[in-house]
Amino acid sequence: MHAVLVNADNALVWSEVPDPIRKDGEILVDIHAAALNRADLMQRAGNYPPPPGWPEWMGLEVAGVVRAAPAGSRWRPGDKVCALLGGGGYAEQVVLPADMALPVPEGLSMAEAAAIPEAFATSYLNLCLEGGMKAGDAVFIQAGASGLGMAAIQLAKHVGAKVVTTVGSDDKAEFVRGLGADVVINHRQQDVAAVLAEHPVDIALDCVCGPGFGPCLANMAQGGRWIVIATLGGELCEINLRTFFRKGLKLIGSTLRSRTSAMKAEILQSMEKLLWPAFSAGTVKAVIHRTLPIAQAEAAHAILQNRENVGKVVLTVGDN
Numbered sequence: 001m002h003a004v005l006v007n008a009d010n011a012l013v014w015s016e017v018p019d020p021i022r023k024d025g026e027i028l029v030d031i032h033a034a035a036l037n038r039a040d041l042m043q044r045a046g047n048y049p050p051p052p053g054w055p056e057w058m059g060l061e062v063a064g065v066v067r068a069a070p071a072g073s074r075w076r077p078g079d080k081v082c083a084l085l086g087g088g089g090y091a092e093q094v095v096l097p098a099d100m101a102l103p104v105p106e107g108l109s110m111a112e113a114a115a116i117p118e119a120f121a122t123s124y125l126n127l128c129l130e131g132g133m134k135a136g137d138a139v140f141i142q143a144g145a146s147g148l149g150m151a152a153i154q155l156a157k158h159v160g161a162k163v164v165t166t167v168g169s170d171d172k173a174e175f176v177r178g179l180g181a182d183v184v185i186n187h188r189q190q191d192v193a194a195v196l197a198e199h200p201v202d203i204a205l206d207c208v209c210g211p212g213f214g215p216c217l218a219n220m221a222q223g224g225r226w227i228v229i230a231t232l233g234g235e236l237c238e239i240n241l242r243t244f245f246r247k248g249l250k251l252i253g254s255t256l257r258s259r260t261s262a263m264k265a266e267i268l269q270s271m272e273k274l275l276w277p278a279f280s281a282g283t284v285k286a287v288i289h290r291t292l293p294i295a296q297a298e299a300a301h302a303i304l305q306n307r308e309n310v311g312k313v314v315l316t317v318g319d320n
Helices: 038-044 110-114 117-130 147-159 170-179 192-198 213-218 241-246 261-281 294-305
Strands: 002-006 012-016 026-035 061-068 080-084 093-097 101-103 138-141 162-167 183-186 203-206 225-228 250-253 288-293 312-316
Touching: 012 294, 026 080, 026 110, 038 294, 061 093, 061 110, 061 117, 080 110, 080 117, 101 261, 110 288, 110 312, 117 147, 117 203, 117 225, 117 261, 138 147, 147 162, 147 170, 147 261, 147 312, 162 170, 162 192, 170 183, 183 192, 192 213, 203 213, 213 241, 288 294, 294 312
Parallel strands: 138 162, 138 203, 162 183, 203 225, 225 250, 288 312
Antiparallel strands: 002 012, 026 061, 026 093, 026 312, 061 080, 080 101
């Protein structure tokens, strides 16, 4: 089969690789679409290696058709599935634990289904499990127009929470309001911490951090939970610890990729119960910025690198 490899010049090359070998408890999937994530850029740069046992090439979420499955499993050859991976999605085929796949929601395309697992599982893990989100909570979501942001906003609104989010342009502000965001902060024009002082939040999902983190944390509601999943704005900041402990705040570091396959499967199954009816009804959507053939993976990466996307970028495989 073929997969996208990173060559010595750091270019993406559609290359021949060994066919995957299915083990007990795994399914073999013919990939039709693979969605991009910023983690792919980190992996390409050599800073985010895949967990042991997963292919070396990038790709954390796919949709496709089951080619082979273990006897007695949920899946049969021909089933349409979307899946969360530890890596290996930029390819023609992948093997994965059977319980890390979910059915393609009724009415969705392969590209839309591929855009679901990573962003929505990350949102569900952090907002619902780590943050304990419930109806009536106020939730702060950084980078609301990103693939993760659009998933987190929709999940929060589906549960009945108020959403405060950041964007970097007026066009993106309009986009996230369409997803249901209640308070939209243009971080290029507004002081994020000052807005949070007016709208204290119970939970924050933060992929930015950096120097502005401390003042924002200080403006949380009593007992707030601030969940850090990345540090795109910088790794260092200053925190007022007096405010931190007087408010009873919780600072939580979290990644989805480092979780065990069994834990990921539990997250996916819980997420399916909560969100799959909403996907099929169209009340929660996988938002696609652009779809490109996998041979144009270089151009797809450039879209993420330049922060041009509003929603997910998806690669299609073969004639699908």
